[in-house]
Amino acid sequence: xxxxxRFLRACRREATDATPIWLMRQAGRYMPAxxxxxxxxxxxxxxxxxELACEVTLQPIEAFELDAAIIFADILPPLEGMGLHLRFAExxxxxxxxxxxxxxxxxxxxxxxxxxxxxxxxxxxxxARAQLDSRNIPLIGFSGAPFTLAAYAxxxxxxxxxxxxxxxMMSEPVAWDTLMTKLSEVVGAYLLAQARAGAQALQLFxxxxxxLSASDYRQHALPYTQHxxxxxxxxxxxxxxxxxxxxxxxxxxxxxxxxxxxxDWRVDLSAAWQRLGANVAVQGNLDPVALLAPWDALKxxxxxxxxxxxxxxxxxxxxxxxxxxxxxxxxxxxxxxFVHEYSAPVHA
Amino acid sequence: xxxxxRFLRACRREATDATPIWLMRQAGRYMPAxxxxxxxxxxxxxxxxxELACEVTLQPIEAFELDAAIIFADILPPLEGMGLHLRFAExxxxxxxxxxxxxxxxxxxxxxxxxxxxxxxxxxxxxARAQLDSRNIPLIGFSGAPFTLAAYAxxxxxxxxxxxxxxxMMSEPVAWDTLMTKLSEVVGAYLLAQARAGAQALQLFxxxxxxLSASDYRQHALPYTQHxxxxxxxxxxxxxxxxxxxxxxxxxxxxxxxxxxxxDWRVDLSAAWQRLGANVAVQGNLDPVALLAPWDALKxxxxxxxxxxxxxxxxxxxxxxxxxxxxxxxxxxxxxxFVHEYSAPVHA
Numbered sequence: 001x002x003x004x005x006r007f008l009r010a011c012r013r014e015a016t017d018a019t020p021i022w023l024m025r026q027a028g029r030y031m032p033a034x035x036x037x038x039x040x041x042x043x044x045x046x047x048x049x050x051e052l053a054c055e056v057t058l059q060p061i062e063a064f065e066l067d068a069a070i071i072f073a074d075i076l077p078p079l080e081g082m083g084l085h086l087r088f089a090e091x092x093x094x095x096x097x098x099x100x101x102x103x104x105x106x107x108x109x110x111x112x113x114x115x116x117x118x119x120x121x122x123x124x125x126x127x128a129r130a131q132l133d134s135r136n137i138p139l140i141g142f143s144g145a146p147f148t149l150a151a152y153a154x155x156x157x158x159x160x161x162x163x164x165x166x167x168x169m170m171s172e173p174v175a176w177d178t179l180m181t182k183l184s185e186v187v188g189a190y191l192l193a194q195a196r197a198g199a200q201a202l203q204l205f206x207x208x209x210x211x212l213s214a215s216d217y218r219q220h221a222l223p224y225t226q227h228x229x230x231x232x233x234x235x236x237x238x239x240x241x242x243x244x245x246x247x248x249x250x251x252x253x254x255x256x257x258x259x260x261x262x263x264d265w266r267v268d269l270s271a272a273w274q275r276l277g278a279n280v281a282v283q284g285n286l287d288p289v290a291l292l293a294p295w296d297a298l299k300x301x302x303x304x305x306x307x308x309x310x311x312x313x314x315x316x317x318x319x320x321x322x323x324x325x326x327x328x329x330x331x332x333x334x335x336x337x338f339v340h341e342y343s344a345p346v347h348a
Numbered sequence: 349x350x351x352x353x354r355f356l357r358a359c360r361r362e363a364t365d366a367t368p369i370w371l372m373r374q375a376g377r378y379m380p381a382x383x384x385x386x387x388x389x390x391x392x393x394x395x396x397x398x399e400l401a402c403e404v405t406l407q408p409i410e411a412f413e414l415d416a417a418i419i420f421a422d423i424l425p426p427l428e429g430m431g432l433h434l435r436f437a438e439x440x441x442x443x444x445x446x447x448x449x450x451x452x453x454x455x456x457x458x459x460x461x462x463x464x465x466x467x468x469x470x471x472x473x474x475x476a477r478a479q480l481d482s483r484n485i486p487l488i489g490f491s492g493a494p495f496t497l498a499a500y501a502x503x504x505x506x507x508x509x510x511x512x513x514x515x516x517m518m519s520e521p522v523a524w525d526t527l528m529t530k531l532s533e534v535v536g537a538y539l540l541a542q543a544r545a546g547a548q549a550l551q552l553f554x555x556x557x558x559x560l561s562a563s564d565y566r567q568h569a570l571p572y573t574q575h576x577x578x579x580x581x582x583x584x585x586x587x588x589x590x591x592x593x594x595x596x597x598x599x600x601x602x603x604x605x606x607x608x609x610x611x612d613w614r615v616d617l618s619a620a621w622q623r624l625g626a627n628v629a630v631q632g633n634l635d636p637v638a639l640l641a642p643w644d645a646l647k648x649x650x651x652x653x654x655x656x657x658x659x660x661x662x663x664x665x666x667x668x669x670x671x672x673x674x675x676x677x678x679x680x681x682x683x684x685x686f687v688h689e690y691s692a693p694v695h696a
Contacts, residue, residue: 161672163637170641170649210593213613213635213668215652245558248595248615265561267596287561289511293518301518304563320561324509 007067007138011201011238011260013281013314019306019343020067021336022140024242025322026060027072031329033059043088047073053124054131061137063329064336067316068138068201071128071194073121075144075205078186079153081117082109092157099156101164103172106179109153111186114193122197129198140240141199143190145206146183146228147221153179162211169220176220184224188231195235202232203240204258210245214252222252229257240283244321250275264320270308281314286335288319291327295334302335306343317343355415355486359549359586359608361629361662367654367691368415369684370488372590373670374408375420379677381407391436395421401472402479409485411677412684415664416486416549419476419542421469423492423553426534427501429465430457440505447504449512451520454527457501459534462541470545477546488588489547491538493554494531494576495569501527510559517568524568532572536579543583550580551588552606558593562600570600577605588631592669598623612668618656629662634683636667639675643682650683654691665691 007020028034037046037056046052056072076094080086085097100106115122125141132139144152151165159165169176191202209221229239241258247267254261254276262283263272273282290301302317309315317339323332355368376382385394385404394400404420424442428434433445448454463470473489480487492500499513507513517524539550557569577587589606595615602609602624610631611620621630638649650665657663665687671680 161637163640163672163674166635166637167640170638170645210614213633213649214616214619215649216635245593245614247597248612248619250596264596266558266593268562271562271596285561287514287564289509289514290518292511292515297518301561301563324511326511 007316008200008238010314010316011240011281013279015313016347017344018340018347019309019315019317021317021339022066022068022070023060023323023332024070024319026064026066026070027056028323029325030323030327030332031059031063033063043074044086047077048120050120050123050127053121054127057124057128057139058131061132061135064333065340066137066336068140069128069132070140070142070203071121071125071199073124073142075142075148075207076152077118077121078114078143078190079149081112081114082182082186084109084153094152094157096153096156100153100179101168103175106175106182109179109182111182114186114190118190118193122193125194125197125199138200139198140201140203141191141194141197142203142205143187143194145204145209145243146180146187146224147212148206148208149183149187150176150179151208151211162208166211166216169216173220180220180224181227184227185231188228191228191232191239192235195232195237199237201238201240202235203242203262204228204256206241206243209243214249217246217249218252222255225256233257238281242283247272254280260314260316262318266320268308269305269315270310273309273312278312281316282309282312283316283318285318285320288321288324288327291319291323291331291335295331298331298335299338302338303342306339306346310346355664356548356586358662358664359588359629361627363661364695365692366688366695367657367663367665369665369687370414370416370418371408371671371680372418372667374412374414374418375404376671377673378671378675378680379407379411381411391422392434395425396468398468398471398475401469402475405472405476405487406479409480409483412681413688414485414684416488417476417480418488418490418551419469419473419547421472421490423490423496423555424500425466425469426462426491426538427497429460429462430501430530430534432457432501442500442505444501444504448501448527451523454523454530457527457530459530462534462538466538466541470541473542473545473547486548487546488549488551489539489542489545490551490553491535491542491576493552493557493569493591494528494535494572495560496554496556497531497535498524498527499556499559510556514559514564517564521568528568528572529575532575533579536576539576539580539587540583543580543585547585549586549588550583551590551610552576552604554589554591557591562597565594565597566600570603573604581605590631595620602628608662608664610666614668616656617653617663618658621660626660629664630657630660631664631666633666633668636669636672636675639667639671639679639683643679646679646683647686650686651690654687654694658694
């Protein structure tokens with residue numbers, strides 16, 4: 001069985017020879033090769049230069065026996081195509097220069113085809129696919145989910161309480177619906193275009209969904225995620241839904257329509273699967289901090305996750321959130337190899 | 349039925365005439381009266397001056413028809429008694445000048461009687477009780493929980509990933525056990541002393557427990573919370589356990605031994621109660637941001653929570669986390685009055 005089929009088969013809950021593994025932000029600052037590229041190019045330049053994005057996408061594939069690549073991009077560039085000014089400020093992360101605050105701001109947001117607004121990522125996907133095919137490694141495309149994009153568009157930067165975003169959601173439900181409808185169309189079309197450019201699976205990052213109450217999530221976020229997924233669904237590739245802090249309403253993650261639900265470490269994998277039901281694949285769920293621990297501690301936690309996944313077809317090993325910059329690359333290598341070695345006899 | 353019995357009866361899951369309500373951080377910056385005191389005194393001065401702590405404790409009781417007061421203090425002062433240097437830095441929150449990083453640091457931590465290390469809060473409780481008794485308002489004492497105190501002691505300040513705290517927990521389990529055992533004894537004795545000084549209920553704040561994986565929580569945090577609660581239990585007063593982001597392993601919150609489990613807005617109150625079992629009271633769980641919304645939006649969310657609590661005896665209305673400084677006091681008044689008015693017919 002080739003690595004390609006291992007990951008894609010797991011997405012479809014088909015039998016595999018071992019548990020597939022990839023890591024969120026696997027192309028990132030913990031890798032010397034990535035830091036070398038970043039020394040010469042700002043983040044948005046890498047994202048917008050297909051050759052550089054392709055190069056960085058392949059770095060972790062060259063270093064580790066990972067079962068999937070994910071195109072190097074960011075969750076926020078779709079907002080640029082809508083007319084927002086995005087920059088990555090040193091030490092404070094992404095900042096929107098002209099955040100959305102009023103009904104007029106929402107009315108001005110453009111909904112344009114991704115071929116026009118995000119051609120660089122589609123080109124990067126084409127380049128990366130050409131290189132990955134010979135290695136039989138599938139490529140994942142992705143986008144921020146409507147709620148997370150809305151929260152960023154409104155707050156303009158990371159936030160502790162999301163007062164502005166929730167404020168608009170709670171006090172202006174009609175404006176919120178307009179904003180979220182636009183976002184769901186942009187996100188859906190972007191995911192679809194990535195699949196058509198060559199992405200063999202798609203992941204939706206709703207990184208901040210866990211800030212919402214269970215009922216606000218169901219009423220004000222879930223329908224728009226469902227809409228985006230319904231659009232992307234036309235491509236016929238597996239769709240992964242990622243969120244954190246959503247263990248309280250995990251059942252709703254299944255209702256997004258995704259084929260794979262990515263869960264964080266705040267829930268036991270076995271408990272998560274029981275609540276989600278057997279007819280969905282599950283991705284996760286190592287605490288990223290465990291990758292900084294001595295091997296024994298890392299191994300014990302990895303083994304516990306694999307043991308919980310046990311007999312299930314449809315487990316994709318991953319972290320519960322992105323890999324931390326402080327992670328020793330050696331630990332990544334040992335983790336990847338261990339997941340394959342330990343799980344193979346269980347799958348046999 | 350007096351307000352006192354309303355809150356304490358609900359803690360014991362006994363029938364009440366209406367749903368009791370109090371709000372975490374109800375004495376705080378959203379109140380002009382509090383800001384006035386803070387203009388003249390730094391935070392630690394208020395906490396360490398019983399007359400000032402008592403005055404601030406009573407401010408929200410004078411302004412709103414709340415069913416309980418909570419002594420004005422902070423979760424971190426128990427660390428000072430152990431030998432750590434605590435200060436509240438402008439704009440960055442609490443900072444520990446000499447954080448715990450090594451086995452030697454842990455060995456040096458002192459376990460002293462709270463009468464010696466935290467007499468000011470015990471005195472403040474005596475003063476506040478004298479004033480609250482005539483109004484029939486019960487007084488809640490509290491402490492940070494062992495894990496949250498350990499995380500702060502190690503990190504030295506707020507953290508995004510708790511890499512240092514989790515790092516010590518994962519790589520040095522014996523040292524971690526020593527640290528957590530000391531903390532659980534300090535916390536347990538402090539809670540017990542507060543009850544003996546007059547606190548009629550006790551709340552344990554494990555504000556950061558939700559950063560842990562389900563299994564790390566059960567192995568490395570829960571046993572020490574259980575130990576602290578077992579010590580405090582001798583006082584015979586109801587014990588409330590507060591945490592956020594723990595919806596993934598909510599069942600473990602029940603295993604702490606608390607009489608009341610405080611849940612955040614990331615889980616429906618009805619789902620939470622189902623998972624916790626009927627033989628525990630539940631506190632919560634409004635999103636604090638809802639208190640900044642227009643009344644209609646706030647009322648709708650409040651009503652939904654009360655509807656979910658429905659027939660259950662043992663619901664204490666509260667926020668899922670502390671009240672935000674930006675909260676309009678008028679909204680607090682409307683919320684408190686609405687909770688009483690709307691719930692009374694259901695309880696009748």
